[in-house]
Amino acid sequence: MPAEYGHWIDSRRQPGRTLTTQESYDTLVRDLKLANRLGFKVARTKLGVIDEILTPVENWQEFIKMALPVAEELDVKMCPEIHQPTALKSKMVVNYINFIEKTGTKNFGINIDFGVFSSKRMNIPRVKDEPSEPEDMIPLLPYTNACHAKFTNMSEDLIETEHPYDRIIQVLLDQKWEGYLLSEYEGQNREVPGYSSDQLRKQHVMMKRLLNEV
């Protein structure tokens, strides 16, 4: 079951300059066509960023808007991630929501990466970076079809020690949210054979318990 098509608009692809709006549109449309052909309805649209807090390129609204009719025809929803160090309560998210409301589109949304809730911050110089609260998701869930279930450390008793999964899942259940959760392991020992798959299984058992599926 295809869940989410990952793709990138590589704004700094060409050395010495940023991609034009037309070039950005062209690469985006190529991915939308592929996503559609492969059966995906949701795309994880990675925009190029221009600063430490992941503000997207200045012309994102232009080329995304240009692509909305194609996305609608192909039935694909473009969803950039809200990812640490961006906070759920931030100007960037407000801009995304305003864009959706202003255009009235059903083909653009957001993807919440649970790393925004992580107790381990990136400690970027001169950036005030606090974890978001799971409750901060509530106003954003109507625009969200897929989330990245980021995790970094499952303990032996199947608790994620750095992300508050009990509270995150509870918010999703309370809000009766429907969508995909994509597990994304970003902890230690990724190069150790077997380690991340073991972590993944532990995360899935935890999720099943939290979703009352056990």
Place this chain on the structure above:
Amino acid sequence: MLEFPNIQPIGFRNTKEGDHTSGFQVPVRLTYYRGVWLPQLRPATVSVDGETFGGDQITWVIDGKSYAQDDLPNYPDIQWSSLTPAILQVSKPGGLELGVHDVEVQIIFSTSYLPPRIDLGFGGSEPYKRRMVLAG
């Protein structure tokens, strides 16, 4: 079949143009979870036993096609997949001597979803190193 280190020993050999040994080649795999478009690549360098080669001394061979380093930006629709090695052909008249060599390769590419400050961070900091035998 790709080996885990970036520098691949299969394909590490001297190259010929007609009868003349024109240089050598070093295959590398892309350590990245996705392929890169050729313009994302920035000029690579290859060092063997302390001698460094770069710029127009290096030609990229990807899926059987050759690309000069400064020509890479002109191929935005060609992708280097992480499942196939790229062959770095290095121009060095006479090639390398048969035997053991310390090979270093520095590959850098741009990733636009990282802040500009660390845009070249994936390949960037340390070169790949491998001691290998040139047998032909």
